[in-house]
Amino acid sequence: MQLSELSERSGVSAASVKYYLREGLLPAGTPVSARKAEYDDDHLRRLRLIRAMLSVGGMSVSQARDVLAVAEDPAFGRHERLGIAQYLLPPQVTPPDPAPDAAAHAAWTALRAEILALLRDELGWQITEFAPALDTLTRALTTLRDLGYRADVAFLQRYGEALRPIAEAEYQVIEEIPQVEEAIEATIAYTVLYEPVVLALRRLAHEDVSARLHPGTPNPGTPD
Amino acid sequence: MQLSELSERSGVSAASVKYYLREGLLPAGTPVSARKAEYDDDHLRRLRLIRAMLSVGGMSVSQARDVLAVAEDPAFGRHERLGIAQYLLPPQVTPPDPAPDAAAHAAWTALRAEILALLRDELGWQITEFAPALDTLTRALTTLRDLGYRADVAFLQRYGEALRPIAEAEYQVIEEIPQVEEAIEATIAYTVLYEPVVLALRRLAHEDVSARLHPGTPNPGTPD
Numbered sequence: 156m157q158l159s160e161l162s163e164r165s166g167v168s169a170a171s172v173k174y175y176l177r178e179g180l181l182p183a184g185t186p187v188s189a190r191k192a193e194y195d196d197d198h199l200r201r202l203r204l205i206r207a208m209l210s211v212g213g214m215s216v217s218q219a220r221d222v223l224a225v226a227e228d229p230a231f232g233r234h235e236r237l238g239i240a241q242y243l244l245p246p247q248v249t250p251p252d253p254a255p256d257a258a259a260h261a262a263w264t265a266l267r268a269e270i271l272a273l274l275r276d277e278l279g280w281q282i283t284e285f286a287p288a289l290d291t292l293t294r295a296l297t298t299l300r301d302l303g304y305r306a307d308v309a310f311l312q313r314y315g316e317a318l319r320p321i322a323e324a325e326y327q328v329i330e331e332i333p334q335v336e337e338a339i340e341a342t343i344a345y346t347v348l349y350e351p352v353v354l355a356l357r358r359l360a361h362e363d364v365s366a367r368l369h370p371g372t373p374n375p376g377t378p379d
Numbered sequence: 380m381q382l383s384e385l386s387e388r389s390g391v392s393a394a395s396v397k398y399y400l401r402e403g404l405l406p407a408g409t410p411v412s413a414r415k416a417e418y419d420d421d422h423l424r425r426l427r428l429i430r431a432m433l434s435v436g437g438m439s440v441s442q443a444r445d446v447l448a449v450a451e452d453p454a455f456g457r458h459e460r461l462g463i464a465q466y467l468l469p470p471q472v473t474p475p476d477p478a479p480d481a482a483a484h485a486a487w488t489a490l491r492a493e494i495l496a497l498l499r500d501e502l503g504w505q506i507t508e509f510a511p512a513l514d515t516l517t518r519a520l521t522t523l524r525d526l527g528y529r530a531d532v533a534f535l536q537r538y539g540e541a542l543r544p545i546a547e548a549e550y551q552v553i554e555e556i557p558q559v560e561e562a563i564e565a566t567i568a569y570t571v572l573y574e575p576v577v578l579a580l581r582r583l584a585h586e587d588v589s590a591r592l593h594p595g596t597p598n599p600g601t602p603d
Contacts, residue, residue: 211526234589238599241582246575274583281590283599288579288586295575302435304568314545314580321541322584330592344528346582351470351519353581354574355512356538358465359498360546361570362512365458366505368554375462375507 158184161194165202172202178216180205180223204340208240212343218243226339233335240339241346248290267293269308278315325349382408385418389426396426402440404429404447428564432464436567442467450563457559464563465570472514491517493532502539549573 162169175181181201184192208219225231225239250267253260270292274280282289292311299306325345332338362375386393399405405425408416432443449455449463474491477484494516498504506513516535523530549569556562586599 234593280587291579326588355515363504364550369458
Protein backbone atom coordinates (compact mmCIF):
# COMPACT_ATOMS: atom_id res chain seq x y z
CA MET A 156 0.00 0.00 0.00
CA GLN A 157 1.04 3.62 -0.45
CA LEU A 158 1.63 6.09 2.34
CA SER A 159 -1.86 7.58 2.01
CA GLU A 160 -3.49 4.17 2.50
CA LEU A 161 -1.13 3.35 5.38
CA SER A 162 -2.21 6.61 7.02
CA GLU A 163 -5.90 5.90 6.46
CA ARG A 164 -5.82 2.29 7.66
CA SER A 165 -3.74 3.10 10.76
CA GLY A 166 -5.61 6.28 11.65
CA VAL A 167 -2.21 8.03 11.93
CA SER A 168 -1.92 11.27 9.95
CA ALA A 169 0.38 11.27 6.88
CA ALA A 170 2.48 14.01 8.54
CA SER A 171 3.00 11.81 11.61
CA VAL A 172 3.84 8.77 9.46
CA LYS A 173 6.52 10.84 7.67
CA TYR A 174 7.85 12.06 11.03
CA TYR A 175 8.15 8.47 12.33
CA LEU A 176 9.97 7.49 9.09
CA ARG A 177 12.44 10.39 9.54
CA GLU A 178 12.98 9.52 13.23
CA GLY A 179 13.64 5.89 12.38
CA LEU A 180 10.71 4.55 14.43
CA LEU A 181 9.07 3.22 11.27
CA PRO A 182 11.26 1.33 8.76
CA ALA A 183 11.37 2.74 5.21
CA GLY A 184 9.01 1.20 2.65
CA THR A 185 10.11 -0.63 -0.49
CA PRO A 186 10.87 2.00 -3.19
CA VAL A 187 8.71 1.64 -6.32
CA SER A 188 9.70 4.92 -7.97
CA ALA A 189 11.83 7.96 -7.16
CA ARG A 190 9.05 9.46 -5.02
CA LYS A 191 6.89 6.48 -4.02
CA ALA A 192 7.33 3.52 -1.66
CA GLU A 193 5.22 0.50 -0.80
CA TYR A 194 4.25 -0.33 2.79
CA ASP A 195 2.89 -3.58 4.20
CA ASP A 196 1.18 -5.07 7.23
CA ASP A 197 4.41 -4.93 9.25
CA HIS A 198 4.25 -1.15 8.91
CA LEU A 199 0.64 -1.15 10.07
CA ARG A 200 1.57 -3.24 13.10
CA ARG A 201 4.53 -1.01 13.88
CA LEU A 202 2.30 2.09 13.71
CA ARG A 203 -0.03 0.52 16.28
CA LEU A 204 2.96 -0.04 18.56
CA ILE A 205 4.25 3.51 18.04
CA ARG A 206 0.81 4.89 18.88
CA ALA A 207 0.70 2.72 22.02
CA MET A 208 4.14 3.95 23.13
CA LEU A 209 3.66 7.66 22.40
CA SER A 210 -0.05 8.33 22.95
CA VAL A 211 -1.19 5.68 25.42
CA GLY A 212 2.16 5.15 27.16
CA GLY A 213 3.27 8.78 27.16
CA MET A 214 6.84 7.84 26.14
CA SER A 215 9.18 10.24 24.37
CA VAL A 216 10.38 9.46 20.82
CA SER A 217 13.81 8.52 22.18
CA GLN A 218 12.27 6.17 24.79
CA ALA A 219 10.16 4.59 22.03
CA ARG A 220 13.36 4.12 20.02
CA ASP A 221 14.94 2.32 23.01
CA VAL A 222 11.98 -0.05 23.25
CA LEU A 223 12.17 -0.82 19.52
CA ALA A 224 15.93 -1.42 19.69
CA VAL A 225 15.39 -4.06 22.40
CA ALA A 226 12.33 -5.50 20.64
CA GLU A 227 14.34 -6.11 17.46
CA ASP A 228 17.51 -7.42 19.08
CA PRO A 229 17.51 -11.24 19.18
CA ALA A 230 19.90 -11.13 22.15
CA PHE A 231 16.98 -10.13 24.38
CA GLY A 232 14.40 -12.59 25.65
CA ARG A 233 10.69 -11.97 25.85
CA HIS A 234 10.76 -11.14 29.58
CA GLU A 235 13.37 -8.46 28.99
CA ARG A 236 11.61 -7.06 25.92
CA LEU A 237 8.31 -6.58 27.71
CA GLY A 238 10.09 -5.45 30.89
CA ILE A 239 11.99 -2.64 29.18
CA ALA A 240 8.69 -1.32 27.76
CA GLN A 241 7.09 -1.33 31.21
CA TYR A 242 10.17 0.27 32.81
CA LEU A 243 9.97 3.23 30.39
CA LEU A 244 6.33 4.06 31.11
CA PRO A 245 5.59 7.13 33.23
CA PRO A 246 5.72 7.97 36.07
CA GLN A 247 9.51 8.15 36.18
CA VAL A 248 10.32 9.24 39.70
CA THR A 249 13.79 10.72 40.22
CA PRO A 250 15.44 10.03 43.61
CA PRO A 251 16.80 13.08 45.47
CA ASP A 252 20.30 14.09 44.41
CA PRO A 253 22.96 13.35 47.06
CA ALA A 254 24.72 16.68 46.46
CA PRO A 255 22.23 19.24 47.82
CA ASP A 256 20.66 16.99 50.46
CA ALA A 257 22.72 14.01 51.56
CA ALA A 258 20.29 13.13 54.39
CA ALA A 259 17.27 13.00 52.06
CA HIS A 260 19.24 10.86 49.61
CA ALA A 261 20.33 8.44 52.35
CA ALA A 262 16.78 8.19 53.73
CA TRP A 263 15.47 7.51 50.20
CA THR A 264 18.06 4.79 49.55
CA ALA A 265 17.35 3.09 52.89
CA LEU A 266 13.55 3.18 52.40
CA ARG A 267 13.83 1.87 48.82
CA ALA A 268 16.01 -1.03 50.01
CA GLU A 269 13.50 -1.79 52.79
CA ILE A 270 10.64 -1.89 50.26
CA LEU A 271 12.58 -4.16 47.89
CA ALA A 272 13.47 -6.51 50.78
CA LEU A 273 9.80 -6.75 51.83
CA LEU A 274 8.62 -7.54 48.31
CA ARG A 275 11.35 -10.14 47.77
CA ASP A 276 11.42 -11.74 51.23
CA GLU A 277 7.81 -11.53 52.41
CA LEU A 278 6.00 -11.81 49.08
CA GLY A 279 8.72 -13.79 47.29
CA TRP A 280 8.49 -11.59 44.22
CA GLN A 281 11.13 -11.96 41.50
CA ILE A 282 11.80 -8.32 40.71
CA THR A 283 14.97 -6.44 39.86
CA GLU A 284 16.44 -3.64 41.92
CA PHE A 285 16.14 -1.43 38.79
CA ALA A 286 12.32 -1.39 38.69
CA PRO A 287 11.15 2.26 38.50
CA ALA A 288 8.02 1.28 40.45
CA LEU A 289 10.31 0.96 43.50
CA ASP A 290 11.00 4.69 43.21
CA THR A 291 7.28 5.41 42.86
CA LEU A 292 6.66 3.49 46.09
CA THR A 293 9.54 5.25 47.85
CA ARG A 294 8.20 8.66 46.88
CA ALA A 295 4.63 7.80 47.91
CA LEU A 296 5.68 6.62 51.38
CA THR A 297 8.03 9.60 51.77
CA THR A 298 5.22 12.04 50.88
CA LEU A 299 2.81 10.37 53.29
CA ARG A 300 5.35 10.56 56.11
CA ASP A 301 6.26 14.19 55.31
CA LEU A 302 2.58 15.09 55.62
CA GLY A 303 2.35 13.37 58.99
CA TYR A 304 0.51 10.17 57.96
CA ARG A 305 1.48 6.68 59.00
CA ALA A 306 3.04 4.79 56.11
CA ASP A 307 4.65 1.55 57.22
CA VAL A 308 6.54 -0.49 54.65
CA ALA A 309 4.72 -3.53 56.10
CA PHE A 310 1.41 -2.11 54.74
CA LEU A 311 2.66 -2.88 51.23
CA GLN A 312 2.43 -6.62 51.81
CA ARG A 313 -1.38 -6.48 52.04
CA TYR A 314 -1.61 -4.49 48.79
CA GLY A 315 0.80 -6.81 47.05
CA GLU A 316 -1.10 -9.92 48.08
CA ALA A 317 -4.41 -8.47 46.87
CA LEU A 318 -3.00 -7.26 43.54
CA ARG A 319 -1.00 -10.39 42.63
CA PRO A 320 -4.03 -12.43 41.37
CA ILE A 321 -5.19 -9.50 39.20
CA ALA A 322 -1.70 -9.15 37.74
CA GLU A 323 -1.57 -12.87 36.98
CA ALA A 324 -4.91 -12.85 35.16
CA GLU A 325 -3.96 -9.70 33.25
CA TYR A 326 -0.62 -11.12 32.21
CA GLN A 327 -2.23 -14.26 30.81
CA VAL A 328 -3.64 -12.12 27.97
CA ILE A 329 -0.17 -10.81 27.12
CA GLU A 330 1.39 -14.27 27.29
CA GLU A 331 -1.00 -15.61 24.66
CA ILE A 332 0.19 -13.09 22.04
CA PRO A 333 2.98 -14.84 20.09
CA GLN A 334 4.33 -11.85 18.14
CA VAL A 335 6.69 -9.70 20.28
CA GLU A 336 5.77 -6.30 18.83
CA GLU A 337 2.08 -6.98 19.44
CA ALA A 338 2.85 -8.25 22.95
CA ILE A 339 4.77 -5.04 23.74
CA GLU A 340 1.90 -2.97 22.38
CA ALA A 341 -0.58 -4.89 24.54
CA THR A 342 1.67 -4.63 27.61
CA ILE A 343 1.69 -0.84 27.31
CA ALA A 344 -2.01 -0.56 26.53
CA TYR A 345 -3.20 -2.86 29.30
CA THR A 346 -0.78 -1.50 31.90
CA VAL A 347 -1.80 2.11 31.30
CA LEU A 348 -5.45 1.86 30.28
CA TYR A 349 -6.49 -0.39 33.16
CA GLU A 350 -4.92 1.93 35.76
CA PRO A 351 -8.02 4.18 36.00
CA VAL A 352 -10.12 0.99 36.22
CA VAL A 353 -8.21 -0.19 39.29
CA LEU A 354 -8.37 3.23 40.96
CA ALA A 355 -12.07 3.77 40.22
CA LEU A 356 -13.03 0.35 41.59
CA ARG A 357 -11.01 1.04 44.74
CA ARG A 358 -13.06 4.22 45.30
CA LEU A 359 -16.33 2.40 44.69
CA ALA A 360 -15.25 -0.32 47.12
CA HIS A 361 -14.60 2.41 49.71
CA GLU A 362 -18.13 3.71 49.15
CA ASP A 363 -19.54 0.21 49.69
CA VAL A 364 -17.49 -0.29 52.88
CA SER A 365 -18.64 3.10 54.22
CA ALA A 366 -22.30 2.42 53.32
CA ARG A 367 -22.21 -0.86 55.26
CA LEU A 368 -20.59 0.77 58.30
CA HIS A 369 -23.35 3.42 58.33
CA PRO A 370 -26.53 1.61 57.31
CA GLY A 371 -29.72 3.59 56.82
CA THR A 372 -28.03 6.96 56.29
CA PRO A 373 -28.60 8.81 53.02
CA ASN A 374 -25.96 8.40 50.35
CA PRO A 375 -23.77 11.16 48.94
CA GLY A 376 -25.38 12.84 45.97
CA THR A 377 -28.85 11.52 46.66
CA PRO A 378 -31.31 14.16 45.35
CA ASP A 379 -33.38 15.90 48.05
CA MET B 380 -2.04 32.38 68.64
CA GLN B 381 -1.54 35.17 66.12
CA LEU B 382 -1.63 34.76 62.35
CA SER B 383 2.17 34.55 62.09
CA GLU B 384 2.29 31.64 64.55
CA LEU B 385 -0.67 29.95 62.83
CA SER B 386 1.25 30.20 59.55
CA GLU B 387 4.43 28.84 61.11
CA ARG B 388 2.79 25.90 62.92
CA SER B 389 0.66 24.89 59.93
CA GLY B 390 3.40 25.32 57.32
CA VAL B 391 0.93 27.42 55.27
CA SER B 392 2.24 30.84 54.19
CA ALA B 393 0.68 33.92 55.80
CA ALA B 394 -0.51 35.09 52.35
CA SER B 395 -2.33 31.78 51.83
CA VAL B 396 -3.87 31.93 55.32
CA LYS B 397 -5.20 35.43 54.51
CA TYR B 398 -6.54 34.16 51.18
CA TYR B 399 -8.40 31.29 52.88
CA LEU B 400 -9.84 33.78 55.40
CA ARG B 401 -11.09 36.04 52.57
CA GLU B 402 -12.55 33.07 50.66
CA GLY B 403 -14.38 31.87 53.77
CA LEU B 404 -12.58 28.49 53.89
CA LEU B 405 -11.03 29.42 57.24
CA PRO B 406 -13.29 31.02 59.90
CA ALA B 407 -12.24 34.45 61.21
CA GLY B 408 -10.21 34.51 64.43
CA THR B 409 -11.36 36.19 67.65
CA PRO B 410 -10.57 39.95 67.38
CA VAL B 411 -8.21 41.20 70.11
CA SER B 412 -7.59 44.66 68.63
CA ALA B 413 -8.49 46.62 65.53
CA ARG B 414 -5.81 44.87 63.50
CA LYS B 415 -5.13 41.61 65.38
CA ALA B 416 -7.06 38.39 65.89
CA GLU B 417 -6.44 35.23 67.89
CA TYR B 418 -6.50 31.78 66.28
CA ASP B 419 -6.72 28.37 67.96
CA ASP B 420 -6.26 24.65 67.33
CA ASP B 421 -9.52 24.50 65.33
CA HIS B 422 -7.88 26.84 62.82
CA LEU B 423 -4.80 24.64 62.69
CA ARG B 424 -6.96 21.57 62.05
CA ARG B 425 -8.96 23.40 59.39
CA LEU B 426 -5.74 24.44 57.63
CA ARG B 427 -4.66 20.78 57.48
CA LEU B 428 -8.01 19.93 55.86
CA ILE B 429 -7.73 22.84 53.39
CA ARG B 430 -4.24 21.70 52.42
CA ALA B 431 -5.50 18.15 51.96
CA MET B 432 -8.35 19.33 49.71
CA LEU B 433 -6.39 21.79 47.57
CA SER B 434 -2.86 20.37 47.37
CA VAL B 435 -3.26 16.63 47.85
CA GLY B 436 -6.83 16.33 46.51
CA GLY B 437 -6.46 18.80 43.66
CA MET B 438 -9.86 20.38 44.41
CA SER B 439 -10.77 23.95 43.43
CA VAL B 440 -11.54 26.52 46.14
CA SER B 441 -15.25 26.30 45.31
CA GLN B 442 -15.20 22.48 45.57
CA ALA B 443 -13.39 22.79 48.92
CA ARG B 444 -16.13 25.20 50.05
CA ASP B 445 -18.77 22.59 49.07
CA VAL B 446 -17.02 19.93 51.16
CA LEU B 447 -16.82 22.28 54.17
CA ALA B 448 -20.51 23.24 53.83
CA VAL B 449 -21.49 19.57 54.04
CA ALA B 450 -18.94 18.86 56.79
CA GLU B 451 -20.43 21.58 59.00
CA ASP B 452 -24.11 20.85 58.32
CA PRO B 453 -25.56 18.60 61.04
CA ALA B 454 -28.22 17.41 58.57
CA PHE B 455 -25.57 15.25 56.88
CA GLY B 456 -24.40 11.95 58.30
CA ARG B 457 -20.82 10.74 58.36
CA HIS B 458 -21.22 8.52 55.26
CA GLU B 459 -22.49 11.50 53.24
CA ARG B 460 -19.82 13.85 54.57
CA LEU B 461 -16.95 11.56 53.61
CA GLY B 462 -18.70 10.59 50.38
CA ILE B 463 -19.05 14.14 49.11
CA ALA B 464 -15.33 14.67 49.68
CA GLN B 465 -14.48 11.54 47.69
CA TYR B 466 -16.94 12.47 44.90
CA LEU B 467 -15.21 15.84 44.40
CA LEU B 468 -11.72 14.40 43.95
CA PRO B 469 -10.26 14.30 40.45
CA PRO B 470 -10.54 12.77 37.94
CA GLN B 471 -13.93 14.24 37.07
CA VAL B 472 -14.89 12.58 33.78
CA THR B 473 -17.58 14.36 31.76
CA PRO B 474 -19.93 12.11 29.74
CA PRO B 475 -20.34 13.01 26.04
CA ASP B 476 -22.96 15.67 25.37
CA PRO B 477 -26.13 14.32 23.70
CA ALA B 478 -26.36 17.33 21.35
CA PRO B 479 -23.37 16.84 19.02
CA ASP B 480 -23.25 13.04 19.20
CA ALA B 481 -26.45 11.30 20.27
CA ALA B 482 -25.07 7.84 19.50
CA ALA B 483 -21.96 8.32 21.66
CA HIS B 484 -24.12 9.64 24.48
CA ALA B 485 -26.51 6.66 24.25
CA ALA B 486 -23.61 4.18 24.16
CA TRP B 487 -22.07 5.87 27.20
CA THR B 488 -25.32 5.79 29.18
CA ALA B 489 -25.91 2.12 28.34
CA LEU B 490 -22.35 1.09 29.25
CA ARG B 491 -22.47 3.07 32.52
CA ALA B 492 -25.75 1.35 33.47
CA GLU B 493 -24.25 -2.04 32.63
CA ILE B 494 -21.24 -1.34 34.88
CA LEU B 495 -23.45 -0.16 37.76
CA ALA B 496 -25.65 -3.28 37.42
CA LEU B 497 -22.62 -5.58 37.53
CA LEU B 498 -21.22 -3.91 40.65
CA ARG B 499 -24.58 -3.96 42.42
CA ASP B 500 -25.86 -7.37 41.28
CA GLU B 501 -22.71 -9.49 40.98
CA LEU B 502 -20.58 -7.89 43.71
CA GLY B 503 -23.49 -6.70 45.85
CA TRP B 504 -21.92 -3.27 46.33
CA GLN B 505 -23.98 -0.51 47.92
CA ILE B 506 -23.06 2.41 45.68
CA THR B 507 -25.07 5.31 44.30
CA GLU B 508 -25.71 5.96 40.63
CA PHE B 509 -24.07 9.37 41.14
CA ALA B 510 -20.57 8.04 41.87
CA PRO B 511 -18.07 9.80 39.54
CA ALA B 512 -15.94 6.63 39.51
CA LEU B 513 -18.68 5.10 37.32
CA ASP B 514 -17.84 7.70 34.67
CA THR B 515 -14.13 6.95 35.05
CA LEU B 516 -14.86 3.26 34.41
CA THR B 517 -17.12 4.07 31.46
CA ARG B 518 -14.43 6.20 29.85
CA ALA B 519 -11.70 3.61 30.43
CA LEU B 520 -13.72 0.80 28.81
CA THR B 521 -14.79 3.11 25.95
CA THR B 522 -11.17 4.09 25.27
CA LEU B 523 -10.02 0.46 25.32
CA ARG B 524 -12.77 -0.53 22.87
CA ASP B 525 -12.08 2.46 20.60
CA LEU B 526 -8.44 1.36 20.39
CA GLY B 527 -9.48 -2.17 19.44
CA TYR B 528 -8.85 -3.94 22.79
CA ARG B 529 -11.23 -6.33 24.48
CA ALA B 530 -12.84 -4.68 27.49
CA ASP B 531 -15.75 -6.74 28.84
CA VAL B 532 -17.77 -5.30 31.69
CA ALA B 533 -17.52 -8.77 33.27
CA PHE B 534 -13.74 -8.24 33.70
CA LEU B 535 -14.54 -5.64 36.36
CA GLN B 536 -15.84 -8.27 38.75
CA ARG B 537 -12.37 -9.79 39.17
CA TYR B 538 -10.84 -6.39 39.90
CA GLY B 539 -13.62 -5.52 42.32
CA GLU B 540 -13.22 -8.77 44.25
CA ALA B 541 -9.46 -8.31 44.55
CA LEU B 542 -9.70 -4.67 45.65
CA ARG B 543 -12.55 -5.03 48.18
CA PRO B 544 -10.35 -6.41 51.02
CA ILE B 545 -7.80 -3.59 50.52
CA ALA B 546 -10.57 -0.99 50.61
CA GLU B 547 -11.97 -2.51 53.80
CA ALA B 548 -8.61 -2.47 55.58
CA GLU B 549 -7.96 1.10 54.37
CA TYR B 550 -11.34 2.33 55.50
CA GLN B 551 -10.81 0.95 59.00
CA VAL B 552 -8.22 3.68 59.58
CA ILE B 553 -10.73 6.39 58.58
CA GLU B 554 -13.49 4.88 60.70
CA GLU B 555 -11.36 5.11 63.84
CA ILE B 556 -11.02 8.91 63.54
CA PRO B 557 -13.87 10.41 65.61
CA GLN B 558 -13.63 14.04 64.48
CA VAL B 559 -15.35 14.60 61.09
CA GLU B 560 -12.97 17.25 59.73
CA GLU B 561 -9.99 15.01 60.48
CA ALA B 562 -11.76 12.04 58.94
CA ILE B 563 -12.45 14.00 55.74
CA GLU B 564 -8.81 15.09 55.63
CA ALA B 565 -7.66 11.48 56.05
CA THR B 566 -10.15 10.26 53.42
CA ILE B 567 -8.69 12.63 50.85
CA ALA B 568 -5.08 11.96 51.82
CA TYR B 569 -5.36 8.16 51.88
CA THR B 570 -7.50 7.97 48.74
CA VAL B 571 -5.10 10.08 46.68
CA LEU B 572 -1.69 9.30 48.21
CA TYR B 573 -2.12 5.51 48.11
CA GLU B 574 -3.13 5.52 44.42
CA PRO B 575 0.50 5.45 43.18
CA VAL B 576 1.18 2.68 45.71
CA VAL B 577 -1.56 0.50 44.21
CA LEU B 578 -0.40 1.17 40.64
CA ALA B 579 3.28 0.60 41.40
CA LEU B 580 2.62 -2.71 43.15
CA ARG B 581 0.49 -3.85 40.20
CA ARG B 582 3.46 -3.22 37.88
CA LEU B 583 5.85 -5.06 40.18
CA ALA B 584 3.41 -7.97 40.38
CA HIS B 585 3.40 -8.05 36.55
CA GLU B 586 7.19 -8.26 36.60
CA ASP B 587 7.06 -11.17 39.04
CA VAL B 588 4.45 -13.01 36.93
CA SER B 589 6.54 -12.50 33.78
CA ALA B 590 9.77 -13.61 35.51
CA ARG B 591 8.09 -16.87 36.62
CA LEU B 592 6.72 -17.52 33.14
CA HIS B 593 10.21 -17.09 31.66
CA PRO B 594 12.60 -18.58 34.20
CA GLY B 595 16.32 -18.31 33.63
CA THR B 596 16.16 -15.36 31.24
CA PRO B 597 17.97 -12.14 32.16
CA ASN B 598 15.88 -9.41 33.75
CA PRO B 599 15.18 -5.98 32.28
CA GLY B 600 17.81 -3.46 33.29
CA THR B 601 20.38 -6.05 34.39
CA PRO B 602 23.82 -4.52 33.76
CA ASP B 603 25.92 -6.32 31.13
